[in-house]
Amino acid sequence: MIISLRTPRPRGAVGARDTEERHRVSTPLELFFDLCFVVAVGQAGQELAHAIGQGRVAHGVGAYATVFFAIWWAWMNYSWFATAFDPDDIPFRLATFVQIAGSLVIAAGVPRAFGHRDFTVVVIGYVIVRLAFASQWIRVYRDNPELRGLAARWGGGVLVVQVLWVLLQWVHASTAYDVSFAVLAAVELLVPYWAGRAGTLPFHPHHIAERYGLFTLIVLGETVSAATVAVQESMSAHEDVRELVLLALGGLLIVFSAWWIYFAHEVGDLLGERTSPFLWGYGHYVVFGSAASIGAGAEVVAVWTTGSEQISARLAAAAVTVPTAIFLLVVWGLQARHFKSGAAQAVMPTTAAAVLLCSLAGSYAVLLAGLCCAAAVVCGIYAERLGSITGSEPSEV
Template sequence: MSDTPRRRLAAGSGVLRRMTTRGRDEEHRVATPLELFFDLCFVVAVAQAGGQLVHALVEAHPGHGVQGYLMMFFAIWWAWMNFTWFASAYDTDDVLFRGMTLVQIAGVLVFAAGIPRAFDSGDFRVIWFGYLVMRLAMVAQWLRAGLSTTGRERRTALRYAAGVSACQVGWLGLLFLPDGARSWLFLGMAICEMAVPVWAERDYQTGWHPHHIAERYGLFTIIVLGETVSAATVAVQSAVDEHRALGVLLPIAAGGLLIIFAAYWIYFAVPIHLHLISNRQAFLWGYGHYLVFGSVAAIGAGIEVAIEEATGKAHVSTFAASGTVTLAAALFMFTVWLIHSRHQKRGPLQQAVLPVSAVLVLACTFAGRWAVLLAGAVATATVAVGVTLTARGGTALGQEEERGGGSEEAGRDRG
């Protein structure tokens, strides 16, 4: 083990240490137990948002449900993003850093507790307060980074602190504006939130670690997939207990499981850290994961809706219930291709697999009771075709390695 990892491990027992940028070439840079704990606590918020989406869809209120879900999931995803990129650059792992992170976790739990009230009655007070708790800790972390650095790096940290604070004040509009104006405020504030990193890092790029960031996003994908499996399992169990309609439920359960397994395979089929050379690639890739994470969680919600409809408990048609699964699965496939997989695909056939499969999954909506199972079969075939084409033609990364330019060190040199 190199000296840097040893120093990082030793720092865990320190009360306070100077917060300096971690090196992008640091070896053995992996997710810490604290980061994993932070991710797991977000499962509560993801489950709350997904549950409210299911409730709205089965009651035939798709507009209200989808809009509320998109808003709540943006808030969940953005809070996770704020911490993840900061920790990749400035994780000191001392007592103060850990304490501030635990405060953020407390804010996540308060936020999660307010999701049902925001969905049902438009009361955002608990959600705003939970975000305030998270933001106070996040601003304190950025101020600490600013005090520990100099020059452009300090200016970047202070810009983050100012931008995050200003956005939190802007969200106060959710508490006072009428219902019709809140959606427009949310859209405007979401744009402002995403503009903060672009503005803050225009002169200095924080020292996030490409391999660490790729791992963190991958781990959160697994956590959201796990929540999807859990929600679908509970829905199947409840339906069996109440109706014992195994003949109706098994195709949905089997198809849903195939979709989830395929989603895992598709996301992790290619390495991505070599693509994350600078902020230009990283921002687009990171922001695009709003749709990746959101669609994964929506697959679980869709499976629940399909089960509710199959057992006669949903006020929607079979076509609409099937569409909640197929639309989410198709969106996942296309978004993963657009921001993630296509950078390592080689040739038109490999590039076409996921977009074509997304269209085929959408077409499965018309298959009635068999729609989910058929979509699962298409997703499974997608994986099989992708594996076959890769085995025959390799990937862009493999081609680059053959030319001697595909190592991680080469990727860093190009950055």
């Protein structure tokens, strides 16, 4: 993946980018945006691990899903806007910096969201991000008469929903808050679809595929970082490190395999031709969330080996195996299955089932799960080579 360098203009018209532009790659600003947003991802994963370690699984998963929605949706909207427009002038860069600042406010509010179910700071950060994002649609409306319907609906819809998010903070009943959150999240998801009825977003399929790939890389890197720190801290807690060695080896195999599986194919050609951009884009909420959860699960297992967490071995193992299985299934459903034929279609679903069964293996669960994932990669490579020999379509994992 190549990063392009451009000199910003003081201010320019926000015109639609060429959807067939050759050599369209991510900018340093986009990569910087991703790296800053992953700070909030890391905070959410750390708090999820802490909640699971205390046996508060339902609470932890619920809070994680809520916080991660704010992170993912803000990131996703920026990425699709930038692939369609991105003038890379000074106002655009400043608006991007404001959105980054909002993401850091979200990160600061994560501990209170998990510990006290207080999402006020998270919502403040989210609203900052979204207002800066909506301001960009004003520029699109001004400079593109043919896209004014799209810009008015998308920008206006975002502004209205932000007012509702602020009003939601005056709802104190837990059940009412949860229901209202679900409704507002659904409305957020419907805004782009509603806006698209008034005009088509001119996105660049290969660029947006690269943007998602870069964020997947960064999330997997955060997973490795979180797991490494947890293993390091646990090593100082006891002398017998055999279980930690098994965890480290299995965790690396899972992450390496996840990378291999996700990047086995060029998915840019899929978007709009063989799969729905909405389905693919929205489905990555689960891809990103499960990838980050693998690192949180590794933290749980690392601390469990010290005996300081009062949870069962199966629950500790499931903290890794469940998100791994979900990652495999969703990546298969969104993109990998389109490149498979025959028996190769069953490799990843079968692997996901095998990974879940590994939860029963106690301290060996993560290692066995990693071996299952590595075996899936090997099967994919063999299927591809067999396909090239027989002249059929390649079917790598």
